[in-house]
Amino acid sequence: MSSPGINGDPKPPCLPRNGLVKLPGQPNGLGAASITKGTPAAKNRPCQPPPPPTLPPPSLASPLSRGTLAGGPCPLAGGPASASVPGPPAERPPLATDEKILNGLFWYFSACEKCVLAQVCKAWRRVLYQPKFWAGLTPVLHAKELYNVLPSGEKEFVNLQGFAARGFEGFCLVGVSDLDICEFIDNYALSKKGVKAMSLKRSTITDAGLEVMLEQMQGVVRLELSGCNDFTEAGLWSSLSARITSLSVSDCINVADDAIAAISQLLPNLAELSLQAYHVTDTALAYFTARQGHSTHTLRLLSCWEITNHGVVNVVHSLPNLTALSLSGCSKVTDDGVELVAENLRKLRSLDLSWCPRITDMALEYVACDLHRLEELVLDRCVRITDTGLSYLSTMSSLRSLYLRWCCQVQDFGLKHLLAMRSLRLLSVAGCPLLTTTGLSGLVQLQELEELELTNCPGATPELFKYFSQHLPRCLVIE
Numbered sequence: 377m378s379s380p381g382i383n384g385d386p387k388p389p390c391l392p393r394n395g396l397v398k399l400p401g402q403p404n405g406l407g408a409a410s411i412t413k414g415t416p417a418a419k420n421r422p423c424q425p426p427p428p429p430t431l432p433p434p435s436l437a438s439p440l441s442r443g444t445l446a447g448g449p450c451p452l453a454g455g456p457a458s459a460s461v462p463g464p465p466a467e468r469p470p471l472a473t474d475e476k477i478l479n480g481l482f483w484y485f486s487a488c489e490k491c492v493l494a495q496v497c498k499a500w501r502r503v504l505y506q507p508k509f510w511a512g513l514t515p516v517l518h519a520k521e522l523y524n525v526l527p528s529g530e531k532e533f534v535n536l537q538g539f540a541a542r543g544f545e546g547f548c549l550v551g552v553s554d555l556d557i558c559e560f561i562d563n564y565a566l567s568k569k570g571v572k573a574m575s576l577k578r579s580t581i582t583d584a585g586l587e588v589m590l591e592q593m594q595g596v597v598r599l600e601l602s603g604c605n606d607f608t609e610a611g612l613w614s615s616l617s618a619r620i621t622s623l624s625v626s627d628c629i630n631v632a633d634d635a636i637a638a639i640s641q642l643l644p645n646l647a648e649l650s651l652q653a654y655h656v657t658d659t660a661l662a663y664f665t666a667r668q669g670h671s672t673h674t675l676r677l678l679s680c681w682e683i684t685n686h687g688v689v690n691v692v693h694s695l696p697n698l699t700a701l702s703l704s705g706c707s708k709v710t711d712d713g714v715e716l717v718a719e720n721l722r723k724l725r726s727l728d729l730s731w732c733p734r735i736t737d738m739a740l741e742y743v744a745c746d747l748h749r750l751e752e753l754v755l756d757r758c759v760r761i762t763d764t765g766l767s768y769l770s771t772m773s774s775l776r777s778l779y780l781r782w783c784c785q786v787q788d789f790g791l792k793h794l795l796a797m798r799s800l801r802l803l804s805v806a807g808c809p810l811l812t813t814t815g816l817s818g819l820v821q822l823q824e825l826e827e828l829e830l831t832n833c834p835g836a837t838p839e840l841f842k843y844f845s846q847h848l849p850r851c852l853v854i855e
Contacts, residue, residue, distance in 0.1 A: 473499040479506075487513050507543030514573065515544055519551040522559065533559045540565045546573030546598070554585030561592050573598035573622075580604075583611030590615045598622040609634040616642040621671075626652035626678065636660035645671050652678040658687035664694035673697060676728075679705035685713040692720035702728035704754070714739035718746035725749055730756035730779070737765035744768040756781040756804075763790030770796045781829075782807040788815025795821045804829035806854075811835045820847040829854040 471477055482504055485493060494504040523531040549560065557576075561567045574589070574596050581589070586607050590596060597619055601607070608630045620643055625631055632655040639649065640663040649672065661683070664672075672695050677683055683706045691701075698721050703709050709732055717727070724747050729735050735758045743750065751774055755761055762785045769775065770793040778800060780786055787810045794800065800822055805811055812835040819828065820843070828844070828851055830836035836855065844853045 473497070475499070475503055478503045482509060505538065505541045510542045510544060513544070514546040514548050514575070515539060516548040516550060519549075519553070519556055522552070522556055533563050536560075536564045543570070545571060546575070547571065548575040548577060548600075549579065550577045552576065552579045552581070554580075554582055554588070557581065557585055557589050561589070567593055569595045571595050573600075575600035575602070576604055578603040580606050582606050583608055583614060586611045587615040590617055594619075596620070600624040601626075601628055603627045605629045609638060612638040613642070618642065618644055621645050622648040624648075624650035626650070628653070631656070633657055633660035633663075637663045640664050640668060644668070647671055648674040650674075650676040650678065651680065654679065654681055656680050657682045658684055658690065661687045661690040661694070664690065666694070669695055669697060674700040676700075676702040676704070677706055678702060679731075681705070681707055684708045685710060685716065688713040688716050692716050696720065697723060699723050700726040702726075702754075703732060704728045705731045707731070707733055710734045711736055711739040711742070715742045718742040722746065723749060726752040728754040729758060730754045730781075731758075733757070733759055736760045737762055737768070740765040741768045744771050748772075749774055751775060752777040754779040755783060757783075759784055761785060763787055763793065766790040767793045770794060772797070773799055775799060777802040779804045780808060781805070784809055786810065788812055788818075791815050791818060795819070798822070798824060800825060802827045806831040806833060809834055813837055813840050816840060817843060820844065823848070825851045827852045827854070831855065 478500065482490060482493065487510070490504055490509060494501045522534055524534055526532055543566070545566075547560075547564075549557070552560075564571070571593055572595055574593065577600075581601075581604055590599075599620055599622070601624070603626070605628060607628070609632065612635055616638060623639060623643065623646065625635070631651075631653045635653070636651070636656060637660070639646070644667040646668055656677075675691065675695060675698055680687075683703075685708075688703075688709060691698075701717065701721065701724060703713070709729075711734070714729065714735065717724070719742075727743065727747065727750060729739070735755075737760075740755075740761065743753065745768075750772060753769070753775060756779050759782075761780070761783045766786065767790075769778070775797060776799055778794070778797075781804050783805075786805065786808050791805070791811065792815075794803070795818060801824060803819070803822070803825060805816075806829045811833055814835075816830065816833070816835050817840060819825070825848060828848070830840075831854055841853060841855060844851065
C-alpha cells in the first residue's frame with residue numbers, strides 16, 4: 377500500500393516524467409538512494425536518472441541497451457523493464473593479446489623474429505601461424521634436424537604440424553637420403569598436393585629416391601638439385617614430369633649432355649632453366665626444340681666452361697622468346713656470341729655476362745644498339761671493359777640496374793658517361809680500383825638512384841659517404 381499523503385489521501389504512484397519513474401519507498405523510509413553525509417534527502421522528489429556510469433564508448437558497451445543510454449525506462453524499477461538489467465561492462469582483451477592489433481604489428485618483423493615471437497605465448501603463436509605471414513618463404517631443414525632421439529636411443533621423425541599450420545608450399549632439404557625424403561612425405565600433411573617447390577642440396581638422393589619423390593609429390597612444379605652426386609641422367613629420364621615449369625641443376629657431377637636431352641624432351645612447359653654443369657657442351661644446347669621456344673623465358677648457363685659461340689647459336693635459334701639470359705662464367709663466349717644474342721633476342725630484359733673474360737667494349741656496342749628493352753646488365757669481372765664501353769651504354773634509356781664489380785679498367789671518365797642515364801636505379805662499382813673520390817662524388821647527379829654499391833672501392837672515403845647521405849638521402853649506399 378502507498379504511504380498516506382499530506383491530506384490523508386493516498387499518494388498516487390510516481391508518474392512517468394520524461395521517461396523516468398520514481399522508485400517505491402524503502403523500508404527505512406528513505407528514497408531511491410541511500411543518504412550519505414552531505415547528501416540532501418530525496419524524499420517526495422521525482423525519480424531522477426542514475427548518474428551515467430563510467431563506460432567505454434557506446435560501440436564498446438554492448439551489455440547496456442540503447443534505451444538505457446537514451447533515457448528510457450529506469451531498469452532498476454519493477455515491472456517489465458527489469459528484464460533488461462545490464463550485466464558488467466564487456467572487457468576488451470589486453471593489448472598484448474588483441475588479435476586485431478597483433479595482425480597489424482607482426483608484419484613489421486623478419487622471418488627469424490617471427491619464429492622467436494611465436495614462442496612467447498599461445499595467443500601470439502595462433503596469430504603468427506597464419507599462412508599470410510609466411511608466404512614466399514622456404515624453410516631449410518638439415519637431415520639432423522628431421523629426427524628426435526628418444527630416451528631409448530631410437531630416432532623419431534619430428535612433428536611437422538607447425539609447418540603445415542603455416543601452409544609452407546616449398547622446402548629446402550639439406551643432406552637428406554632417400555629414406556629421409558620418404559619420411560618427410562609420410563609426415564608432412566601437405567606433401568602430396570600442397571608442396572609446389574622442392575630443393576635438395578648436398579643430398580645423397582638416388583635415381584630411385586628422385587623417382588619416388590616426384591611420383592608421390594604431385595604438386596611439385598619447381599625443382600632444384602644442387603650438389604647431389606648420386607643420381608644419374610637415367611634418374612632424370614625416369615622421374616621428370618611434364619608439370620615441372622622450373623628446374624635448377626648445379627654441381628651435380630653426373631649431369632652432362634644427355635641430361636639436357638631428357639630435360640628438353642620431357643619438360644615441354646619449362647619456363648625457367650638454370651644449369652651449372654662443367655661437362656655440358658654445345659651439343660647439349662642443340663636438343664632444345666620449338667616446344668621450349670614458346671614456353672621458356674629464362675635460361676641461366678652458369679660456369680658452363682665448354683659452351684662456345686656455337687652453343688649460343690643453338691640457344692638463340694631454339695629459344696627466341698627469352699627475357700632473361702645468363703652466360704656467367706662461360707669463359708669461351710666472345711663478342712661474336714654477344715652479337716648473336718643482341719640481334720636475335722630482342723625481348724631480353726636481363727643479361728648476365730659476368731666472368732666472361734673475352735668480352736670487350738665491342739660487345740657493349742652490340743648490346744646498346746639492339747637490346748632496347750634491357751633493364752638489367754651484369755658485367756662483373758669483365759676485365760676488358762673500358763670507359764669506351766660505358767659510353768655506348770649511356771644511350772640505353774631503359775637500363776635500371778648496372779653491375780660493374782671488379783671492372784679494373786673503368787675510370788672516372790667512364791662514370792661521367794653514366795650521369796646521362798636518368799633511368800638508373802641500381803649501380804655497383806664495387807672493387808673498381810681506378811675510381812677516385814672526385815669521380816664518385818659526381819654520382820650525386822643521379823638523383824633517382826636507389827642503391828649504390830661501393831664495397832672495396834679505394835675512392836670511397838668516410839667523407840664521401842657523408843656527402844652522399846646529404847645529397848642522395850633516398851639512396852642506399854653500401855660501404
